[in-house]
Amino acid sequence: MKKYTLFLLITLLTYLNMNAQNDVISAFLLKWENSKNYLLEIAEAMPEESYNYKPTERQMTFMEQLIHIRNNMIWLSETNFVDSTYMKSEKINPKTKAEILQELTIAFDKVTNIVKNVQLNDLTTEVDFFAGRKSKLQILNLLQDHVTHHRGQIIVYLNLNNIQPPKYVGW
DSSP states (O other): OHHHHHHHHHHHHHHHHHHHHHSHHHHHHHHHHHHHHHHHHHHHHSOGGGTTOOSSTTSOOHHHHHHHHHHHHHHHHHHHSSOTTSOOOOOOOOOSHHHHHHHHHHHHHHHHHHHHTOOGGGGGOEEOOTTSOEEHHHHHHHHHHHHHHHHHHHHHHHHHTTOOOOOOOOO
8 A cells, every 4th residue: 555655646746747847937947047058158158359249240249149139038028028017127238248148147037037927827818019919928939039049140150250159058
């Protein structure tokens, strides 16, 4: 009987743990933390004197890319996942590598804290977006997709400067 009870307890705990990790918000937050760490490694890899580097005139500098990523994270999360009483972030104008790394960390952590407070059933709610009405789940996916898009661009910036990009951090 003890073996059967122990088996049921282990099975129940495993099921509860799997469910906690498999909902959309938990999965997003796990990936978001990996995304944060990977982007910060990439930003750290570029020497500060190369933060103004851009491959062509029509592209953003390395630093502008990082600021763009930060601003988009803040805009998407604060516009679509908080109520009107939330104190919104101010614009930033970092001048150094250390300042941009700090601002990126703050932005990632703000998104984490905001998303932690989102209810699963709220992800089906639609919001007005410049590309038409979108569900909050679509906005959540866009948060990650946008970071990934621009992170891919700045990996090319590293390669063009003969800097080995950090090893990819996936799921």
